Amino acid sequence: xxxxxxxxxxxxxxxxxxxxxxxxxxxxxxxxxxxxxxxxxxxxxxxxxxxxxxxxxxxxxxxxxxxxxxxxxxxxxxxxxxxxxxxxxxxxxxxxxxxxxxxxxxxxxxxxxxxxxxxxxxxxxxxxxxxxxxxxxxxxxxxxxxxxxxxxxxxxxxxxxxxxxxxxxxxxxxxxxxxxxxxxxxxxxxxxxxxxxxxxxxxxxxxxxxxxxxxxxxxxxxxxxxxxxxx
Amino acid sequence: xxxxxxxxxxxxxxxxxxxxxxxxxxxxxxxxxxxxxxxxxxxxxxxxxxxxxxxxxxxxxxxxxxxxxxxxxxxxxxxxxxxxxxxxxxxxxxxxxxxxxxxxxxxxxxxxxxxxxxxxxxxxxxxxxxxxxxxxxxxxxxxxxxxxxxxxxxxxxxxxxxxxxxxxxxxxxxxxxxxxxxxxxxxxxxxxxxxxxxxxxxxxxxxxxxxxxxxxxxxxxxxxxxxxxxxxxxxxxxxxxxxxxxxxxxxxxxxxxxxxxxxxxxxxxxxxxxxxxxxxxxxxxxxxxxxxxxxxxxxxxxxxxxxxxxxxxxxxxxx
Numbered sequence: 199x200x201x202x203x204x205x206x207x208x209x210x211x212x213x214x215x216x217x218x219x220x221x222x223x224x225x226x227x228x229x230x231x232x233x234x235x236x237x238x239x240x241x242x243x244x245x246x247x248x249x250x251x252x253x254x255x256x257x258x259x260x261x262x263x264x265x266x267x268x269x270x271x272x273x274x275x276x277x278x279x280x281x282x283x284x285x286x287x288x289x290x291x292x293x294x295x296x297x298x299x300x301x302x303x304x305x306x307x308x309x310x311x312x313x314x315x316x317x318x319x320x321x322x323x324x325x326x327x328x329x330x331x332x333x334x335x336x337x338x339x340x341x342x343x344x345x346x347x348x349x350x351x352x353x354x355x356x357x358x359x360x361x362x363x364x365x366x367x368x369x370x371x372x373x374x375x376x377x378x379x380x381x382x383x384x385x386x387x388x389x390x391x392x393x394x395x396x397x398x399x400x401x402x403x404x405x406x407x408x409x410x411x412x413x414x415x416x417x418x419x420x421x422x423x424x425x426x427x428x429x
Numbered sequence: 430x431x432x433x434x435x436x437x438x439x440x441x442x443x444x445x446x447x448x449x450x451x452x453x454x455x456x457x458x459x460x461x462x463x464x465x466x467x468x469x470x471x472x473x474x475x476x477x478x479x480x481x482x483x484x485x486x487x488x489x490x491x492x493x494x495x496x497x498x499x500x501x502x503x504x505x506x507x508x509x510x511x512x513x514x515x516x517x518x519x520x521x522x523x524x525x526x527x528x529x530x531x532x533x534x535x536x537x538x539x540x541x542x543x544x545x546x547x548x549x550x551x552x553x554x555x556x557x558x559x560x561x562x563x564x565x566x567x568x569x570x571x572x573x574x575x576x577x578x579x580x581x582x583x584x585x586x587x588x589x590x591x592x593x594x595x596x597x598x599x600x601x602x603x604x605x606x607x608x609x610x611x612x613x614x615x616x617x618x619x620x621x622x623x624x625x626x627x628x629x630x631x632x633x634x635x636x637x638x639x640x641x642x643x644x645x646x647x648x649x650x651x652x653x654x655x656x657x658x659x660x661x662x663x664x665x666x667x668x669x670x671x672x673x674x675x676x677x678x679x680x681x682x683x684x685x686x687x688x689x690x691x692x693x694x695x696x697x698x699x700x701x702x703x704x705x706x707x708x709x710x711x712x713x714x715x716x717x718x719x720x721x722x723x724x725x726x727x728x729x730x731x732x733x734x735x736x737x738x739x740x741x742x743x744x745x746x747x748x
Contacts (some may be wrong), residue, residue: 245452278630278633301438370681373642
């Protein structure tokens, strides 16, 4: 393609495709906090519009555009754009498949106080994150002894004990994800679950030493949820 | 392989979050180019050593973009002939001195009002110090050659010495750009071409920056950096390093800092919030479009020193 405007148009369209496809194929749910999703979709639409305009300019019979494209640098820039399109093609072909357990193993546990806990749900409706936040704000384990628990999360190996059931909290994107976990008293007659496995647990809260522990009545293996990250 | 998959996801997360902001920055720069092709108002910005950077920093309130979006806008300021100090003041301080970032800092730390004051003030201080430092270098050693060439085209001939002119002088290469006629509104196809080229070249640098940041994050356990959280000086240094590595956008870094704020000293917290918007791994490539390597090195070292000092002062005051 010798027309630099059309080449640019293709490159812009590919970028638009990356953003728009990410917005619809659920990739953003895995990578970014929900409040940023419209921004990505909007940028994709904007880029698509720019790509179309750029194509229009490329297809219009050449007028004397003083764009500097006749300069020797232009060839270099076009090469750069071709490279960027190649990078995009790889992006499009390779959806992300992160290991939450691996990511969490490199991060300290989330230390946030209970600032997001605006009201307290009935025990059986609390998510894993709700439980962690509630336990931070009211650390007396006896308050929760015997409460019913219905939570889901991934299995996070812990250095000094059995694996926990955990979730990742994200404020912006996966780069700032921090784990929160609850200790689980895994059934003695079954092998410990594998890291990164997603489980739904129904059971009760119990007290072990000075902390609460989830005692499961039923453990189900589940697929990774469509929106695995929590705010 | 597991780690590579994680790095790939981190890379995509960083990139997808940053691209919209980059696009906003390029659009603002293109709009400025279209509305004010000659950039006459840019040349009227104050060139005073202190007033220049301060007015540049204040521009952040009018152009709310984070650090990725700021680079194309700062480039536009420099190309348009704005005083270097003003453009640098904008580049370094505007990522913090804008309504979105101040609001997000307040939302993340409503119980720490000192931070709401210290962060913008610190950003202005860093921008002033860096601008004064970088002005020690002549423009020809600070700014990239192509940027300088475009900049000189937009300056009155009287402002450019005969030695610096690439046009109208006998004996120079033929491809020297022609002198522009009196500024008139640029045609939209030209603005579009320019904006598209700028976006694509910046996006490519962003890809490189995000890739490096994702790899470093995956290979360097974060606990190592937070392990020294309680030591006054080490904690500041560790959090500065963390902000370089994490490369998250200034509009959300306060929420990120919230996650480990309780483990670190107040000075380290402020250092994290001040250094990231000025320089990080993701930004190095983008800043390379403005500065020569020496300018980039001076920016990095200067910013690190000033932020370290501010962090220390805060620790002396708050601990």
